[in-house]
Every structure is written in structure tokens, then in C-alpha cells.
Amino acid sequence: MGCQLLPMLPPLLLLLLLLGTPGLQGQGQEPVEEPPEAESPSEEDGVLVLSQHNLGRALQEHRALLVEFYAPWCSHCQALAPEYSKAAALLAAESAAVTLAKVDASAEPELTEEFGVTEYPTLKFFRDGNRTHPEEYTGPREAEGIAEWLRRRVGASARRLEDEESARALIDAQDVVVIGFFQDLQDEDVATFLDLARDALDLTFGLTDSPQLFEKFGLTEDTVVLFKKFDEGRADFPVDMQLGLDLGDLSRFLVTHSMHLVTDFNSQTSPKIFAAKILNHLLLFVNETLAAHRELRAGFAEAAPPFRGKVLFVVVDVAADNGHVLQYFGLKADEAPTLRLINMETNKKHAPAAGEPITAASVTAFCEAVLHGQVQPYLLSQEVPLDWDQRPVKTLVGKNFEQVVYDEAKSVFVKFYAPWCSHCKEMAPAWEALAEKYRDREDIVIAELDATSNELEGLTVHGFPTLMYFPAGPGRKMIEYKSNRDVETFSKFLDNGGELPPEEPAAPSPEPPANATVEPKEEL
Numbered sequence: 001m002g003c004q005l006l007p008m009l010p011p012l013l014l015l016l017l018l019l020g021t022p023g024l025q026g027q028g029q030e031p032v033e034e035p036p037e038a039e040s041p042s043e044e045d046g047v048l049v050l051s052q053h054n055l056g057r058a059l060q061e062h063r064a065l066l067v068e069f070y071a072p073w074c075s076h077c078q079a080l081a082p083e084y085s086k087a088a089a090l091l092a093a094e095s096a097a098v099t100l101a102k103v104d105a106s107a108e109p110e111l112t113e114e115f116g117v118t119e120y121p122t123l124k125f126f127r128d129g130n131r132t133h134p135e136e137y138t139g140p141r142e143a144e145g146i147a148e149w150l151r152r153r154v155g156a157s158a159r160r161l162e163d164e165e166s167a168r169a170l171i172d173a174q175d176v177v178v179i180g181f182f183q184d185l186q187d188e189d190v191a192t193f194l195d196l197a198r199d200a201l202d203l204t205f206g207l208t209d210s211p212q213l214f215e216k217f218g219l220t221e222d223t224v225v226l227f228k229k230f231d232e233g234r235a236d237f238p239v240d241m242q243l244g245l246d247l248g249d250l251s252r253f254l255v256t257h258s259m260h261l262v263t264d265f266n267s268q269t270s271p272k273i274f275a276a277k278i279l280n281h282l283l284l285f286v287n288e289t290l291a292a293h294r295e296l297r298a299g300f301a302e303a304a305p306p307f308r309g310k311v312l313f314v315v316v317d318v319a320a321d322n323g324h325v326l327q328y329f330g331l332k333a334d335e336a337p338t339l340r341l342i343n344m345e346t347n348k349k350h351a352p353a354a355g356e357p358i359t360a361a362s363v364t365a366f367c368e369a370v371l372h373g374q375v376q377p378y379l380l381s382q383e384v385p386l387d388w389d390q391r392p393v394k395t396l397v398g399k400n401f402e403q404v405v406y407d408e409a410k411s412v413f414v415k416f417y418a419p420w421c422s423h424c425k426e427m428a429p430a431w432e433a434l435a436e437k438y439r440d441r442e443d444i445v446i447a448e449l450d451a452t453s454n455e456l457e458g459l460t461v462h463g464f465p466t467l468m469y470f471p472a473g474p475g476r477k478m479i480e481y482k483s484n485r486d487v488e489t490f491s492k493f494l495d496n497g498g499e500l501p502p503e504e505p506a507a508p509s510p511e512p513p514a515n516a517t518v519e520p521k522e523e524l
């Protein structure tokens, strides 16, 4: 994420920028100033300030140089600035052989072009004065992350281990440590391993070719071993001798096995839970303030090991700030303790049979049954409100949807909305007015459904609002309305049986044609 290259500038300034700043100095005339070729860069908060004139020299002088291309008005750059300086200070304190620099790229059109800068900030890492092939910086945007990304490039990304003592020391130092055991350190697989280590900044890596260490850890073939201070303690990834080490496979293995078998859901863990790319998530909803609920964890955790990599086990505390998770599953806090299993690809949710006690055996059986397709997914629905048909706009929920929209005697026009969606709020008065207009028509129903709390079989809404017309008569026809959201256009559509009448060419109208614009929607 970054700032666009050209901000909202007054047109004249924009024009001057596009023409290039040299024009401002009077191209073709004698330059007013001497070209400051030999100018040495100044420093700001430990960061070199570079320009077109001294970038070349800086590249000669610094064998490892990270350059930030920024613009003074770019908010992402402003947010990065203190972190960038802090990273420079961290590295300077360690005497790391790397320098951080910045270029105001908005004032340097030639550098912007040379380095293909298309957004701010863009960071590039230059090595050995090589100006043509910098490495794109893709690391974190906070100080420690920036420093670690650089350390793993100017130093080794994996610590070389020669003996048991150094291996033990590394393993003991962190919760999770990954060691590559390779018989030949010149092997291509080692390069793959080190590439991964350069970017997996949250893990610590070691590397060895010592026969003594192979033996100590019970290995005979090249293997990547993940050591952890929890759960199984260790997980092995044998290198396929024919196919070699696959970076994607190893990366997935490390993510899967560095997670705890049971993860508590909270704001720190939720990014990891989603990044784990595990297809199914099993959630245990408990009220952590109750001892009887806390005790259920043991059985839940006991069931987890055989499902590692297939089902991620997560505990959600209903007494904590997890209302959004409950809502997503259509649950209320007093329904805890209970389980839900969701497939992250299809969003299909499954519930166990009501009243089933939560034990290691029942959790295992529930997971197996869902994975084998033996449990029907459930759909969210609110309860049908008592007054659902009392107002001009009828209230639909999952439970009355079928019965109302597929009534063969009626044509039903439905607004699928989200409570937070601003476009939905904007069109609400027009929808009310439309319902008011047709309230005496027995054959037409104007309705709405909160699509965040009600799911429908075979009908998935991808943006809000979505307007659908279900004509009277047999068959389950459904027509999406995509035109202007005003009473007049809605009425034309309804009166014409679910399509807009063609515009009459003879009568030129000052208004644009009704279907000329596609009205905006908000994404889910």
C-alpha cells in the first residue's frame, strides 16, 4: 500500500510537473547553478539524504544501501519516517554494514523514471554499487522489522552450526527455531532454504552440514527441522532428493507447524490465524470466566494433533471483545460452550448436534464428519419479526425468504443491504417511497433483507446494496436491477414487468438515459 505518484495538485502545477522540472530552470540555457557533482550527502536522523547528483557516489561508498523514494506530502511516507530513522539507529548501534538513505522522488523525475517508481514510498536495496539491479524491499514497515530484513541480507540469514553446543544454544533461545540439515552446503536446496530464511523474519534459522549433528538429531537425509517449546516439540520436513526443496511447500510447513495446536482468538493472533492458510477452522466458543468452560479446553486440545494442517483449532472467549465473531456465526454469548467449523474457502459453517457434550471424542467425531461431508452446513437467519409485513417495506430474513419471494401470485423486489453500508442508507428513502407507492398493489411486494445476518441457499450477495426482482409466476426467476436508484426508474422497471422500457429516441430528454450509469456498491 502506498501513495499514488501524483497527489491532488492544482492543474497548473501538475502540468509543470508533467513537463518535467528542468523546464523550470530554463532548458537550453546556461544552468544558473554549477552542477553540484561532488556534493556529499547530508544526513537527517541517521538517514542519508540523496539526490540525482550524489546517488551514484553513495552507491560507490556504501556496499549495502537501502533507499526510500518518498514524497513530502505522502502520508504513508510520513508514517514510515520515524520507523526508518529508528531502524538506522538500531543498525548503527550494532555497526551493521548497511546504510539507510532517502530520495525526495517527487523532486527527482529522472530518478523516478530510472527506478520505475510508481508509488510512494518505494524502497530498494542496492548491493555492491549495482545501480541496475536493486532488490525490491518487501519487508515490514516498522523499525525492528526493517532492521531484521537488512540484517538477514548483509549478514547470514541462518546461523551456521558446527557442534551440539551451538545448536542447543540456538534452539533454547527462541520458542520456534528452524534448522536446515544439509550434507552439502553447496547444494541448490541450501540456497532455497536461505532465500526463505531471508524473508521469514518471525522465525530464527540455523544451518549445518555436521555429520555429528545429523547423528545427534537422528537424521540420515537432508531435512529441515522445526524445534518448538510447545506441543509436539519438533516437526521434520524431509527434503525430497529427486524434486529438491520446494520453497512454497516448506513455507506452508513452517507456518502450519509454528502455530500452537490450539490458538486463542484475539487481535494479536487473528492475523496469524488468517495467514495460516488452513482450509478449515474449528472454533470452540467458551466463557473464560467460567471454570466449567475452561475445563473443556483439555479435550479440545487432545483432539487437535491428527488435524494439524487440515483443521486449525481456535478458542473464542465470549466474555472478551469477540462480538463480531459471534455475530458472524449467528451465535449469542449464552449459547457457549459450543463448536462451529467453517471452511475458509466456501464460508460454509457447520454446527454439531444440539446438546452434545464437548469431549475429545465428540470433537474428533464432529471434525471427521464435517471433513467427510456428513454434516449439512447451516445458514444464518434472524427470527421472523412479528411485524415483518406491517410496514410498506416488508422485512425478509432467511426463514421467510423462500415463502415470500417464490409466491407465484406476487412479484417481489428485494433490497439486500448491510446495516453499515452508506449507499444503502442513501437509497433507503427512495425504497420507502416506492413501497408507499405500491402499497395497495396485491401483486407487488417491496422488501428488504439484512444480508449480513441472513444467508440464502444458492444466492450469494457480493456487494451492497444488491437489488433483485423475483417475478410472479412459476419457476424461480430472478433478475438483478442495476440502474438508477430513484423511485421513477424503479417504477418504470416494475410497471414494465422487470425490465426498463427502451428509451424513446424521438423525445430527447435533458436527463441521461436511465441505464447510463452503474450505481456504486460497497464490497462485502
Ligand SMILES: *[C@@H]1O[C@H](CO)[C@@H](O)[C@H](O)[C@H]1NC(C)=O
Pocket: 130, 131, 132, 133
Ligand atoms: C548487477 O547485477 C546483475 C544481476 O545480478 C548483473 O547481471 C549485473 O552484471 C550487475 N551489474 C554490475 C555493474 O555489477
Ligand SMILES: *[C@@H]1O[C@H](CO)[C@@H](O)[C@H](O)[C@H]1NC(C)=O
Pocket: 287, 288, 289, 290, 318, 319, 333, 334
Ligand atoms: C460469562 O460468565 C459470567 C459468569 O457467569 C457472566 O457474568 C457473564 O455475563 C458471562 N459473559 C457472557 C458474555 O455471557
